[in-house]
Amino acid sequence: MKRFNLFVLAFVFLFVSVNAQESFCTEIKHKQIKTLQVKVQGEMFSAPIIDLNGRKVIEINFDALSHGFGRYAYTITHCNADWTPSSLSALEFMRGFQNLSIDDFANSLNTTTFYTNYRLLLPNNDIRFKVSGNYVVKVYNEDNPKEIVFTACFSVQEPRLNLTANVSTNTDIDINIEHQQLRFEIDYRNYEITSPQTDLKVYVIQNNRLDNMVTNIQPLRITNDKIIYEFNRDLIFKAGNEYRRIEFLSNKYNGMGVQRIQYHRPFYHVDLFPDRLRTNKPYLYDQDQNGHFVIRSSQAEDPDTEADYYIVHFALESGLLENGNVYLLGNIFNNVPNENSKMEYNEDAKQYEKSVLMKQGTYNYQYMFVRDGEQKGDTSPIEGNFSQSSNEYRIMVYHRPFGAKYDQLVGVTNITIP
Numbered sequence: 001m002k003r004f005n006l007f008v009l010a011f012v013f014l015f016v017s018v019n020a021q022e023s024f025c026t027e028i029k030h031k032q033i034k035t036l037q038v039k040v041q042g043e044m045f046s047a048p049i050i051d052l053n054g055r056k057v058i059e060i061n062f063d064a065l066s067h068g069f070g071r072y073a074y075t076i077t078h079c080n081a082d083w084t085p086s087s088l089s090a091l092e093f094m095r096g097f098q099n100l101s102i103d104d105f106a107n108s109l110n111t112t113t114f115y116t117n118y119r120l121l122l123p124n125n126d127i128r129f130k131v132s133g134n135y136v137v138k139v140y141n142e143d144n145p146k147e148i149v150f151t152a153c154f155s156v157q158e159p160r161l162n163l164t165a166n167v168s169t170n171t172d173i174d175i176n177i178e179h180q181q182l183r184f185e186i187d188y189r190n191y192e193i194t195s196p197q198t199d200l201k202v203y204v205i206q207n208n209r210l211d212n213m214v215t216n217i218q219p220l221r222i223t224n225d226k227i228i229y230e231f232n233r234d235l236i237f238k239a240g241n242e243y244r245r246i247e248f249l250s251n252k253y254n255g256m257g258v259q260r261i262q263y264h265r266p267f268y269h270v271d272l273f274p275d276r277l278r279t280n281k282p283y284l285y286d287q288d289q290n291g292h293f294v295i296r297s298s299q300a301e302d303p304d305t306e307a308d309y310y311i312v313h314f315a316l317e318s319g320l321l322e323n324g325n326v327y328l329l330g331n332i333f334n335n336v337p338n339e340n341s342k343m344e345y346n347e348d349a350k351q352y353e354k355s356v357l358m359k360q361g362t363y364n365y366q367y368m369f370v371r372d373g374e375q376k377g378d379t380s381p382i383e384g385n386f387s388q389s390s391n392e393y394r395i396m397v398y399h400r401p402f403g404a405k406y407d408q409l410v411g412v413t414n415i416t417i418p
Contacts, residue, residue, distance in 0.1 A: 048154035096127035113309035161411035178385035189225035243364035
């Protein structure tokens with residue numbers, strides 16, 4: 001009986017441990033780290049996805065707010081489609097060693113804020129990937145290996161499928177009002193899939209947001225060479241609105257959306273024009289970049305090390321939105337609703353406020369409301385929903401045949417509307 005009880009306890013512990021695995025996302029975890037970018041090297045707005053054994057590489061670029069050489073190192077973890085760690089060992093998913101130092105760095109030049117810019121390219125001379133799928137890089141200071149300062153996520157694909165997709169504002173909910181609906185096909189005539197309903201995992205992502213990502217999608221029909229996803233209410237997204245845009249490239253003049261720039265030792269401060277709710281306003285077209293940002297400075301030849309840091313003051317004029325919190329949304333905040341993006345309500349000024357140390361450049365952002373007890377955000381209460389809005393959708397198809405140990409990324413496509 002005693003052995004039986006110990007067995008039951010061990011089984012329960014194992015079950016809880018397996019089901020409590022951390023799901024990773026690109027996220028800054030230390031206040032010293034700023035302007036984390038995970039991208040394909042040389043490409044401004046593309047998703048961080050490269051081909052297995054291809055020529056392109058992932059660039060992880062970040063700043064540490066110091067002017068002394070801080071030694072940062074990294075480990076790599078292979079992940080399942082849901083960004084939980086896979087069962088593969090490092091020997092199975094990569095060639096090379098863990099806990100390598102990031103040696104490509106340079107101090108800032110002629111800036112009021114001292115920082116060191118770091119760059120890591122993957123794969124590199126020390127590391128090669130053996131399999132496709134999702135990967136997370138965990139970066140830590142070598143003086144304190146137990147403290148992860150940020151995580152950076154990217155994917156490696158081995159294209160086996162052909163995907164075609166389109167987005168319509170004529171949806172199963174409304175017609176040309178507040179929503180957008182996806183339809184797509186997977187052509188697998190040159191690739192064997194035994195059981196598409198169970199072996200495939202399809203993920204659909206809007207504007208790099210993971211909080212409203214759609215998973216567990218089932219096809220409408222399957223033919224001898226195609227898998228068709230259409231008339232599916234899970235593929236209907238709130239259309240949202242165009243992203244708001246700001247630009248500050250110099251302390252000599254006010255850029256787009258900037259009301260004033262003042263110097264209060266030790267920082268320049270950028271006061272933005274207060275934003276207002278757009279829920280009951282008419283739709284206005286604006287050529288936004290769907291949440292992306294670009295580091296730029298009018299005085300810099302190399303923005304990575306010569307662009308300065310300013311304290312940027314955001315303000316949203318609004319009454320208090322009860323039973324939840326307001327967050328800034330965009331790639332500069334890694335689209336993660338946390339303390340780095342959470343706004344505070346100023347009762348006296350009747351507005352939400354947030355001051356953020358940001359590098360000179362051009363930024364897209366929106367406001368997102370997250371209700372208490374929920375993880376999925378909603379831009380509707382502040383930004384409104386307009387079917388004409390430009391949005392960027394990414395469809396990712398993973399394949400795990402029966403008996404396989406990991407999710408292969410076998411197809412990716414991107415589509416932008418309009």
